[in-house]
Amino acid sequence: MSTHQVMTEKPMVSTDSYQVVHSKSGVFYSEYERKTDLKHQTHYCPGCGHGVIHKLVAEALDDLQVKDHTILVSPVGCSVFAYYYFDVGNVQVAHGRAPAAATGLKRACPDKLVVAYQGDGDLAAIGTAEIVHAANRGEKITVFFVNNAIYGMTGGQMAPTTLVGQRSTTSPWGRRPVNEGFPLHMCEMLASLEAPVYIERVALCDNKNIMRARRAIRKALELQRGGAGFTFVEILSPCPTIWGKDPIEARRWVGEKMVPSFPLNVFRDRKVEIPNNNVPPHKTVAELVEGEGKAGAHVALPHRQHLFHDLGIKIAGFGGQGVLLLGQLLAEMGMREGLEVSWLPSYGPEMRSGSAHCHVCLSKERVGSPLVSRPNVLIAMNEFSLHKFASQVVPGGLIIYSLGHLPEDFSAPQAQVVCIPAAEIADKLGSAKVANVVVMGALLEETECLSPGTAMQVLETKVKNPNLLEMDRKALDAGRVYIDHTVAVGAVTQADGFAQ
């Protein structure tokens, strides 16, 4: 156990008229309570760059007076325990994910400073996607990227930034570009993006460059405090233990070996004006939740006596024929007439091309299965669907086929079949697209399952364009009239539309 006494308050003026000018930052905890032992010093090895970077970050946060407004995101790597030291809000995250977590934090706390502190394995290997996309979105965070060309915490494996020829435990013969690729240059990569406002690479290789690092770190944080966008500082940093060098050699090695491979530069320093075309919030949750329901709620429902207890409808055809929409309209109408309803589509690639179908249940009671395996009504909008589904129709059920006559080889002895050339009728009205509404007219006329009045009410809420609405109204009427007067049943035209 250490007998060390930590000074909680440092004298600002010593007895012999000396004044403190450089001392431990108030952004550090005076004692590292979160450490299990040796609470008076860091867990870093002698000569480690992390300690220097921690001091530069702490000093800047102190000077910018943002200790109470900062959230530090610690990564996985040697700096996983950054929260031991920084007396700010602390969050520790999964390997490589700091920019994603920082995104969630910054969006939640837009006026706070969110600082992600990451190593090379964390940022440039496992977290490459997260850093690139956070930078590309221009997240208003600051990322300190500590590049020591090696995996320190796990004992010296190759990093994405390991130099060509540099030995590591997983590149024991030295990094060979033919096998391991070249070192990744993160500043240069990120500088190809539009959104970042500040990108600089600095090195802890000598006194002068340490002071440059100090300025870069301060600048990045200051920019964030001012509300600027994505700021990024890469710090080439020594790892004496894993490199197998003493701290002084290691520091020199940063300058002599790393800097030539990772040139020091300000890669980006500009004000980026990102157009803010966000629509400001203007609705309440109540409006959004109740939404369309509210629009239809005031429509007086017709008092209808539904003649069925349950009605299962299957509608099938080509994608683009309005198959799914027709089903939705029927479900909506059923709901407005006080029925329990469900609508279940075929979904996915099918809805983009090829065939499409959906299931509609109308019931006086809670709908069990929304899947209609034995439909009372099949609406077949093409020949393929007719062949595919006709046999599923229950005995005494109805098939509405949206073509003028049945195919030669078709038979469905158990069902009544109604043919209606819906596309032709719709085309004459001005658009083949309303064929599905023509079919709906036929269904309503044939079965009287739902009221045409409800159909128009629903169409009025769905179709905003008055010309289209008028066409829909005509289509609905045309479908009904066709059934009334000229329906083709099976292969034979019958006055009442029913097969014998």
Next chain:
Amino acid sequence: MRQLCKGNVAVIKGAMLAGCGAYYGYPITPASEIAEAAALYLPEYGGTFVQAESETASINMVYGASCAGVRVMTASSGPGLSLMQEGISYLAGAELPCVIVDVMRGGPGLGNIAPEQSDYFAMVKGGGHGNYRNLVVAPASVQEMADLTILAFELADKYRNPAIVLTDGFVGQMMEPLDLEFREIVAPEKPWAVKGTGETRKNMVSSIYLESDDLEEHQRRMEAKYIRAQQMETRSEEYCTSDAELVVVGFGIVSRILRSAVDEARKQGIKVGLFRPITLWPFPSQELAETALRAQRVLVVELSNGQMLEDVRLALDGKRPIEFYGRVGGNVPSIEELVAKIEEHVTAAV
């Protein structure tokens, strides 16, 4: 207000009622409408929507927002959930609440986009590394997509743990009437959150406990809350079970088809009833055992090769014979198919 609503959209309507402040997600069939609804609605009232670069990023954005005390969610389907497992483990380890929706599709691998219930193990039993549990609710209707999303937010905050809404492509894609009226739902205080303020400066969110004793203590604390959840939070629904000789067990979309099958079978005089777990974790073992012990046998139906089946077996502990019927690959059994299975098992019992 009654409105015809898609299951996936109802999730967001429920989330808005629950005060969801942020959604981070990545599109995938058959869950994409959840992201689309979030993109459409959340910014309208000041919420956040970000389309992330991956599900891995999504779940970590959720992690960040949850750290700040925001009610936050994401949604995906199987392949996306596989990518999220890392983040879910971290969320559980750091005791961060959030809601994750899994609109299950066919697997493994790319599988297909048709409904399956094959993520049961991954979601209910864990999936990520370490000792943790997810709170899992399983909606079977559009109404429940909203209601159980609200419940998931409440459970997540209550237990400081991820809550999963485990559903499937059919429930996500179907439309049904939705009754939702605005009501004030107040999220609990989160004094542990890290908000970048003086009051929260000493707070720290992490799942790392380097010392064995510390990690053990942390896990014991988590276990204690899981036991509490098991005692308090099980939910289930029964249908026609009071005189049932055969109890059929299914969740989500399967329970809907089973309900219709029970109606059909009863018309033929078969005494069959339905037990539907609403929470999959904690699993309503005691409720199921009480119901099943009144009957002679049990039939479990799933869109999987028998995953929930294991929990049913544990609940009944060998006291009743259990049969299983599963469809996979995106095939969903018809009512007739299930009636035939019910008949088969009743006949076998005679």
Next chain:
Amino acid sequence: MSGQARGKVSIDIEECKGCGLCVESCPPKCLELAPELSHSGVHPARYTGHDCTACGICFYCCPEPGAITVYRLAAPPKAPVPQVQTRGEHAPAL
């Protein structure tokens, strides 16, 4: 150099890990590693007692947050005492 030095350095020998970076970095070479071992078994840095200019380089090169404290001789009584608000103001210009 004679008389009182412009600055002085105090080193917390229990926090110091003896890496020697401060000794290497000090422009007037006024730091050295102590011959005796500290509690943690390293040769900690120490101020020779001469020639410190209070430049602060050692502070910035030292990886330990509180191992080094740098002092500057206060201005003569007649001059106003500068308020130390930000440590940054005294950072060495290089």
